[in-house]
Amino acid sequence: MRGRRNTALSDSSSSAASTSSNSSPTLPPIRAGLVLNEKEYLTSPPPTPSLPPPVTTATRPRTTTSTKRDMAVKSLFVLFGLLALWRFLFGATFRSLHYAKSHHDMTATFRPAGVVPSEPAAVVLTNPDGISKWTISIPHNSSFPLPDRVYAEMCSQSVQLRRELKKHPHQSTSQSWWRKHSDDAPDPTYLDTFDAEKMGVLPPSERVTNLCEKSLTYVLGPDDASFGTSLLHLWLSYGLAKRDGRAFFLDDTNWAWGKFTAYFLPPTIPSCSRPPPHHIVPCPPTARHIVVSTATFPYLSLGAKPAAAAPPTSKHPHFVRPLSSGPADSALELLRTGYSALFHLAGEDALYASSRIAALQSQSEGGALIGLQVRRGDLHPLEAQYSHDYLPLSRYIAAAEDMCSRTNLDDAAKKTCTLALATDDPALLTQASSVENQMSDLSPGTTLQRAQNRIHLATKAALDASAPVHPLRSPGSAFAKHVPENSGWEGGFYPRLFFSIGASSVKDAVVPQPAMELRQMVGRAYVLDLAVLGQASDGVVCGVGSATCRVLGVMMGGAEGGRWRNVDAGRAEGAWTWDGR
Structure with a gap:
């Protein structure tokens, strides 16, 4: 009787234990009357294929963050699709109502x-x-x-x-x-x-x-x-x-x-x-x-x-x-x-610009022709180091010679480099044209000359040499009448100096014709410089803070083609913007 109870207990416990796993090793069948060791049998429960595996921490299904994200994206797509469908179906009606209301307002x-x-x-x-x-x-x-x-x-x-x-x-x-x-x-x-x-x-x-x-x-x-x-x-x-x-x-x-x-x-x-x-x-x-x-x-x-x-x-x-x-x-x-x-360009200036461009291209002997535009006067560079001064001419020349070398890479026979200089400071032109400066700043094979020779801004020294001014003294008088001195364009272009040409004490007065002709001479020199640099050069070097530099950027097609270069480090070198900012 005791053995039968043990067998019954063993069967009961094995049945209960079999629900815990179906991955246990295969056990031999149990014969009736055989006394089983309950402790040993419980450690290896028989397999029960008909029952599911136990739910454990490792096998429990979890909703991941990526699944939630995917659901959110799908919901947004569905929402946008519904909005697009609503606009397609009912947009015409609302547009008609909006037009009717606007027409009523008019x-x-x-x-x-x-x-x-x-x-x-x-x-x-x-x-x-x-x-x-x-x-x-x-x-x-x-x-x-x-x-x-x-x-x-x-x-x-x-x-x-x-x-x-x-x-x-x-x-x-x-x-x-x-x-x-x-x-x-x-x-x-x-x-x-x-x-x-x-x-x-x-x-x-x-x-x-x-x-x-x-x-x-x-x-x-x-x-x-x-x-x-x-x-x-x-x-x-x-x-x-x-x-x-x-x-x-x-x-x-x-x-x-x-x-x-x-x-x-x-x-x-x-x-x-x-x-x-x-x-x-x-x-x-x-x-x-x-x-x-x-x-x-x-x-x-x-x-x-x-x-x-x-x-x-x-x-x-x-x-x-x-x-x-x-x-x-x-x-x-x-x-x-x-x-x-x-x-x-109009009139004789157009003819001169064409002849000057042809002459410069001929003098370059097939080499690169690079334009330099140097702005002085009231405009200072954006670069902090020179914000109260001007960029040295040597920086322009170095950038121009680098552009020359890049241009001449396509043809080894093109060794020469011609630089055409345009500036609002006539003293800089005199300095750049000196033999000493050419020997010190320019590399062998590089020549520097004016962009155009038709109209020049005059310096005070040139005006004094051509039209000296002397005080006027009346005969027998101890007093001399003061005569204003000649004033040149040394230092560059200043708006106040420009407006002083033909200035009048009467507000909004018409500028006299002789003064307007002098202003137009200054403007024609400027336009000729633009025409030569923008239409004859293989490239242009300038500072983007100057409006003239940005104009030349337009004429050269911007900075993408590599024909326009900014040397003002206050702005990214390759960046061109029409407003200079």
């Missing part, structure tokens, strides 16, 4: 919120529905172009009005969410002058036949002392006009450098008629007819960032940099469009 009668000013200004208009818009009011008897300060004030007012109108709770300024951040989209708070006249808000204009649908007028102003900056702004404005399908007009009525045609061939005249002056507004840049000048340029946008004005710096007092410069590639493309269309 047909509703707007009235000025106050008295329309008698001076050019930005004004607010309202309609019975409580919708407010702003527009530019310019009296019909106003002259064109207006002073730069007036254009700047109107743009400043428009920025403030637009900001206030967008805060209005009843303002209809909704835009499609996918166009909310587009800078080229029309301003929903702006009412064009043409539409305001049709509504009777502004006085009507006389009918003009063949009126341009859209236009851009660039104004060369009386305060534009930097010829290079004027060219950059002009070329970029032309590129924007062509990109946006606008007719392009140029106004040089009050330009500090005289007439545009004194230097270049006139631009192509559009086939349509110029709009009335009171239709040409400085802002917004999406208006039907806009005017661009140095004062309004900071409010332009190249389609990359919102436009905002940057104040002039102490280092560059005559340079105002727009913050909305946009990508360098797109700016370069626009500038190249303007350069190709507008940089065509």
Whole structure:
């Protein structure tokens, strides 16, 4: 009886133990009546294939982080797909509703919120529905172009009005969410002058036949002392006009450098008629007819960032940099469009430039011809070490000779290197032309000469030698009348020195013709330097802080081709930007 109980206990315990694992070794079958050792049998339970393995810590299934991440990504894809489907199915309906609301806003009668000013200004208009818009009011008897300060004030007012109108709770300024951040989209708070006249808000204009649908007028102003900056702004404005399908007009009525045609061939005249002056507004840049000048340029946008004005710096007092410069590639493309269309020298200067280019290329004897542009005067380098001084000429020469060696690698026979120097400091030209300097700074086979010999900026010594000045003394008088001394261009170009040519005590006085001719001589020398360096050279070396250097960068196609090199270490060597920042 005792053995049977042990057997029963052994069977029971083995059955219970068999549920713990099915990976135990195979045991022989149990014969009835056989007494089993309970302790030994329990250590090796029999297999039970029909039961699942035990759940242990090692075999317990766990939800990993990657699985959760995959689920989240899939959910996002599904959500975006549903949004795209919703937009495709119902977008047309919402666009129709948005157009209907905008059309209602346009047909509703707007009235000025106050008295329309008698001076050019930005004004607010309202309609019975409580919708407010702003527009530019310019009296019909106003002259064109207006002073730069007036254009700047109107743009400043428009920025403030637009900001206030967008805060209005009843303002209809909704835009499609996918166009909310587009800078080229029309301003929903702006009412064009043409539409305001049709509504009777502004006085009507006389009918003009063949009126341009859209236009851009660039104004060369009386305060534009930097010829290079004027060219950059002009070329970029032309590129924007062509990109946006606008007719392009140029106004040089009050330009500090005289007439545009004194230097270049006139631009192509559009086939349509110029709009009335009171239709040409400085802002917004999406208006039907806009005017661009140095004062309004900071409010332009190249389609990359919102436009905002940057104040002039102490280092560059005559340079105002727009913050909305946009990508360098797109700016370069626009500038190249303007350069190709507008940089065509006029008159005898064009003939001289062609002959000078041919002479330099002949003198180089098949070797490399590298241009050097050295800016002095009021412009100091961006590099901290020379921020209160100027870069040494030896740095320009070293960079030019390195460019020569790279250019001559393609042909071992080309061993010569010709350097053409253009600078605003005539004393530097004299120094660079000296035999001692040529022997010390130049490598064998390298020659240095002026970019052009037609027009030179004079030094005081040269003026004293050609036209000496002596005090005037009346016969029998002990007093001598003071005569101002000759003043040269030593040290480079300074805006104050430039504006002193033909200066008058009367504000906004017309520059006398002899003084304007002298200014034009300085400008022609500058343009000839640009033509020779930009159209004859295999490469150009300069400092990017100078507007002339950036102009040459446009003419050479930027820094990508290796034909333009910046030596100002305050900026990355290979980087070209149209605004120098």
